[in-house]
Amino acid sequence: MSSILRYLDEVKICPHCKQQLSCCEAPPIHVGDGLGWGSEVLFICLNDNCSVFLDGWEKIETQYGHHASYRYMELPNSKESNYMMVANADAFKACVIDKDVLKAQNKRYQEQKKNIKLLETCVEDKNIVPVVKVVLDESAAKDIRRRAIGYICPINDLSCIDALRNHTFRDPAIEHDVNKAIKVLLDANFKKECPACFEIVKAQAKKCMHCNESF
Numbered sequence: 001m002s003s004i005l006r007y008l009d010e011v012k013i014c015p016h017c018k019q020q021l022s023c024c025e026a027p028p029i030h031v032g033d034g035l036g037w038g039s040e041v042l043f044i045c046l047n048d049n050c051s052v053f054l055d056g057w058e059k060i061e062t063q064y065g066h067h068a069s070y071r072y073m074e075l076p077n078s079k080e081s082n083y084m085m086v087a088n089a090d091a092f093k094a095c096v097i098d099k100d101v102l103k104a105q106n107k108r109y110q111e112q113k114k115n116i117k118l119l120e121t122c123v124e125d126k127n128i129v130p131v132v133k134v135v136l137d138e139s140a141a142k143d144i145r146r147r148a149i150g151y152i153c154p155i156n157d158l159s160c161i162d163a164l165r166n167h168t169f170r171d172p173a174i175e176h177d178v179n180k181a182i183k184v185l186l187d188a189n190f191k192k193e194c195p196a197c198f199e200i201v202k203a204q205a206k207k208c209m210h211c212n213e214s215f
Contacts, residue, residue, distance in 0.1 A: 005106055007076040008099045012043040014072050017050035021074060024095040044084065044092050045072040052083065060085070112137055119148055128157040135178065136167050145174055152181040158189060158200060165198060 012021040021043035045052065056069030070083040071092065086092065115137070118130035134140055134148035152160060161182055169175035186192055190203045196213035207214045 005102065007041055008097065008102065010043070010076060012074050014045035014047065014050060014052075016052050016072055017045065017047050019045060019047040019050065021072075022046045022092075023076075023097045023099075024092050025097060039075050041076055041097065042084075043074045043076060046093055046096070048089055053086075053089075056083075056085075108139070112140060116140070116144055119144075119151065122151050123154045126155055126157070128152075128155050128160045131155065132160050132163050135174075136163065138170055142171065142174065146177060149174070149177045149181050152178075153184050153188065156185065156188065158185065158191065161185070161193075161200065 008023060010023070013019070014021055022045075024042050024044050024046075026039055026042045047053070050072065052070050052072045054069075057067070060066055060068045060070070068085050068087050071086050072081065073084050074081045084092075112134075115130040115133045118127065119134060122128070122131055131148045131151045135145055135152075137145070164178050164182060169178065186200070187203075191200050192203050192205070193199070194201055194208040194211060194213060195215055197208060197211040199208060199210040201208055201210070
């Protein structure tokens with residue numbers, strides 16, 4: 001991802017129609033020879049009114065007898081150009097890289113890496129924040145999330161319970177492990193949750209001080 005990000009601010013112009021080329025994900029193989037393009041992205045002219053695309057239909061029909069056309073393309077960080085055969089007008093349009101989306105994904109990825117790294121010292125530092133963030137991160141690997149769950153009780157910080165309870169877990173197994181950890185955490189601190197409002201009260205309480213529910 002980081003290698004793609006460095007190309008996103010590059011501006012390339014089609015010499016045929018003077019429109020800006022679109023930054024697209026490169027196909028896994030080079031259509032012509034079966035080899036890779038040598039780049040994760042390609043800059044492609046997706047202007048349907050470009051002369052290369054408009055004239056390509058007749059050229060390919062005449063030369064090869066196929067219904068296809070060409071798109072002008074350039075490699076990133078290079079002046080190397082080529083003409084890519086396409087079967088229809090929509091080819092590569094679904095592969096355009098959204099700069100803002102990719103940067104947001106990269107930001108989330110970097111944040112995830114930072115929090116996973118902080119797990120190494122979270123118990124020593126009594127730092128529940130990275131633990132909660134990793135547990136609630138649905139994109140994190142299951143084994144990493146389970147590792148984070150294992151730190152909930154040793155850190156012994158009741159402030160994490162609200163965030164964990166208010167999250168909708170996609171994985172029932174992860175949710176089960178979180179619920180077990182919360183119960184152990186509450187028992188260790190002689191606390192329980194009110195069955196009506198889920199606020200934390202003393203284990204021996206018969207009435208909730210928050211909602212006045214009796215239990």
